[in-house]
Amino acid sequence: MSYLSHAFTEKNTMPHRSYMLSQRINKLLIVLDLLVLNLLSVWFVREFFTQSPVLLAIMVLQTMSWIIITVYMNYYHRFYTRESVSIYLHTTKAIVYFSLISYILFFAVFNAQIEAADAGNILYVTLYIGAFVLYLYLSRLVLLAYRRLHRDARELTSHIIFIGSSESLFQVMGDMTGGKIKEYRAAGYFAPEPYSAAGMTYFGDYNALDSLHEGRYVAHEILICLGAMKDERVKAFADRAENLMLRVNYLPSYYEINRPVSMKQMGRFPILALREEPLGVEWNAMLKNIFDVAFSLIVFFGLLIWLIPIIALLIRLESKGPIFFVQQRSGHGNFVFKCIKFRTMRVNNEANSKQATKGDARITRVGAFLRKTSIDELPQFINVLKGEMSVVGPRPHMLSQTEDFSKIIDHYMVRHFIKPGITGWAQVTGYRGEIHTEADIRNRVAADIWYMENWSFILDLKIIFLTVWKAVTGDSKAY
Numbered sequence: 001m002s003y004l005s006h007a008f009t010e011k012n013t014m015p016h017r018s019y020m021l022s023q024r025i026n027k028l029l030i031v032l033d034l035l036v037l038n039l040l041s042v043w044f045v046r047e048f049f050t051q052s053p054v055l056l057a058i059m060v061l062q063t064m065s066w067i068i069i070t071v072y073m074n075y076y077h078r079f080y081t082r083e084s085v086s087i088y089l090h091t092t093k094a095i096v097y098f099s100l101i102s103y104i105l106f107f108a109v110f111n112a113q114i115e116a117a118d119a120g121n122i123l124y125v126t127l128y129i130g131a132f133v134l135y136l137y138l139s140r141l142v143l144l145a146y147r148r149l150h151r152d153a154r155e156l157t158s159h160i161i162f163i164g165s166s167e168s169l170f171q172v173m174g175d176m177t178g179g180k181i182k183e184y185r186a187a188g189y190f191a192p193e194p195y196s197a198a199g200m201t202y203f204g205d206y207n208a209l210d211s212l213h214e215g216r217y218v219a220h221e222i223l224i225c226l227g228a229m230k231d232e233r234v235k236a237f238a239d240r241a242e243n244l245m246l247r248v249n250y251l252p253s254y255y256e257i258n259r260p261v262s263m264k265q266m267g268r269f270p271i272l273a274l275r276e277e278p279l280g281v282e283w284n285a286m287l288k289n290i291f292d293v294a295f296s297l298i299v300f301f302g303l304l305i306w307l308i309p310i311i312a313l314l315i316r317l318e319s320k321g322p323i324f325f326v327q328q329r330s331g332h333g334n335f336v337f338k339c340i341k342f343r344t345m346r347v348n349n350e351a352n353s354k355q356a357t358k359g360d361a362r363i364t365r366v367g368a369f370l371r372k373t374s375i376d377e378l379p380q381f382i383n384v385l386k387g388e389m390s391v392v393g394p395r396p397h398m399l400s401q402t403e404d405f406s407k408i409i410d411h412y413m414v415r416h417f418i419k420p421g422i423t424g425w426a427q428v429t430g431y432r433g434e435i436h437t438e439a440d441i442r443n444r445v446a447a448d449i450w451y452m453e454n455w456s457f458i459l460d461l462k463i464i465f466l467t468v469w470k471a472v473t474g475d476s477k478a479y
Contacts, residue, residue, distance in 0.1 A: 022080040022183075026282045027289075029143070030076055036135050037066055044128040058105075065101045067283070069094055076282040081183030084144050091136055099129050160221045161203070161246075162189035163237070164228030168251055172223065172269050173200060181267035184221075191228075206233040221247040223271065238274075243406050243413040245334060248274040278455040279418055287457055292391050296381040304378060311342055311375070314366045321347040324379060329396035332419045337388040339396055340379040344370050374471045380422045392460045393421025394448035395432070405441055412441075415448040418455075425451035425459075428466035 041059045070076060075090055082090075106125050160176075162169060176186045177200065188201030190209060204211070206228075222241055228234045229250075241248050250261065250272040262276040279285050312323040322343055329339040344367025345360075363371065370376040383389040389396070394415040397405070406412045426432065426447035435441050451459070 022078070023282065023285070025080045025143075026076050026078075027286050029079060029139075030282065030286060032139070033136070034063060034066065037062060037132055040128060040131050040135075044124065061105055062102065065105070066094075066098060069097045069101070071283050073097075074281065077280075078183050079282070080143070080147065083180070087140055087144070088137075091140055095133050095136065098132075102129050158184050158221055159187045160184045160223055161187050162200075162223050162225075163191075163206075163209075163234060164225030164251075165191045165195060166225045166227050166251070168269070169223070169225045170195075172251065172266065175267050175269070184266065187220075206231055206237075209233060209237040220245070221249055223249045223251055223266070225251050239410060242274075242411050245413055245416070247417075250274070275414070275449075276453045277417065279452070284455070284457075288390065288455075288460070291457070291460070292384050295391055296384040299378070299381045300385070304381065307375075307378070311366075311370070315343055315364075318364050318366050319346050328399055329420065330399060330402040330416060331388055331396055332416060334402070334413065334416045336399065337383065337396075339389075340382055342370050342376040342379060343367070344376050372474070374423075374467070377422055384422065388419070390419040390421045392423055392425075392451075392463050393419050394424050394451070395427060396420035405445075408438065409441055409445055411449060412445050414452070415445060418452050423463060423467040424448060425463055428463050428470065 038059050041062055044058070073090060073094060075094055079087065103125060162173060172181075173186060173189070175181050176184055186200055188203045190203050190206060192205050194202040222238075224234065224238060229238070238248055249264075249266070252270060252272055261272040261274060263270055264273050265271070279288065308323075315321075315323055325341045325343040325345070326338050327341070328336050331337040344364065345362040346364060348362050367376070380389055381391075384391060402412075424447075426444045429447055431440065431444040431447050435444075
């Protein structure tokens with residue numbers, strides 16, 4: 001079991017750094033594609049049109065066309081780790097759709113603005129589209145060349161553990177070890193007894209699943225053959241796998257799972273993911289990141305830049321101590337970050353272990369107002385700008401709470417699959433504040449997981465509105 005311990009029990013490093021790297025490259029590619037498209041639009045309009053207002057219209061429509069096409073095709077999802085054939089196939093399909101839309105736009109929408117001859121029109125539009133097509137193919141060629149030169153298979157792929165045995169599972173293993181599925185690396189398998197699997201490590205029978213209990217498996221996954229779910233030990237492990245930071249996938253068979261699941265592809269094989277994760281799609285994640293930064297900058301320069309000195313003066317006039325209360329919290333992937341708040345309590349030795357209660361003697365008069373109006377949370381927009389938090393997401397808990405709750409609440413660690421937020425669905429649906437019973441934290445976790453599985457940009461806007469509304473009208477649980 002030495003290999004297993006080495007591969008899956010690192011607690012202070014980031015075993016999903018490869019996953020994060022591929023996400024960053026995907027986002028960079030999105031930005032670069034849109035930048036090149038708009039630069040080409042500027043060139044095209046200067047050569048083709050005399051009216052400058054047309055430039056903005058063309059840039060907006062062409063940008064929206066590319067965005068709609070790529071979102072519809074899920075084009076950028078796991079782009080960096082796809083097979084080269086898949087990359088060029090999807091790129092070609094996107095080009096075909098984009099070219100058709102472009103010709104329609106230029107000759108149906110902008111025909112009245114075109115002053116050149118008809119033959120010249122076709123030539124210019126073709127050159128414009130051709131330049132973008134050339135960039136797309138060359139940039140993908142450069143990307144694949146870079147990946148071939150620099151990719152370490154262990155570092156730039158997600159490790160996956162197989163559980164069970166079936167003909168379908170053997171085919172997935174064969175494709176993975178044979179290099180046909182490049183976005184995953186087979187770590188090994190659990191089965192009642194070892195079987196022939198080239199390059200695979202046998203970790204033991206289902207009893208050995210208990211040996212994974214102490215691990216922390218950020219961004220790693222397991223693939224369970226549904227036939228193995230007949231064994232109670234496998235069922236028990238599947239229930240707690242997410243608390244070990246393992247994403248759970250099922251290989252379909254004739255057995256049914258008593259909960260909704262999400263279908264996705266692993267190479268040429270359809271698999272069932274235990275959870276739908278809209279923020280796993282690069283466009284969604286990028287939209288959320290852009291909004292986080294833009295909204296936080298507005299709040300910081302429009303509000304915090306003058307509010308902080310006022311609040312700081314009020315805090316210091318009432319009690320001695322720092323202006324900000326900085327506390328270690330559990331963040332994305334369960335990695336620790338320093339959460340910033342306005343200090344609302346007198347300096348005490350229980351701040352990092354005891355949650356605030358109604359009528360808490362530690363809370364100052366200024367602090368009571370800050371907590372009631374949620375103004376004490378505003379400095380966390382600094383955490384958002386640092387990339388540690390999001391405007392909307394599960395509220396980050398103290399490290400001691402994370403450790404305690406993860407032992408008693410099923411699927412508690414799922415809330416760490418995404419960035420924590422300044423506000424969240426749980427907070428606006430009545431599950432904020434002091435935790436009195438186990439039901440309180442269970443309801444909060446259920447709300448956080450529901451948000452993760454049902455995320456949309458509109459939902460984020462709704463939560464922000466409800467947060468402001470509750471801050472203005474008052475929340476009985478804000479104390």
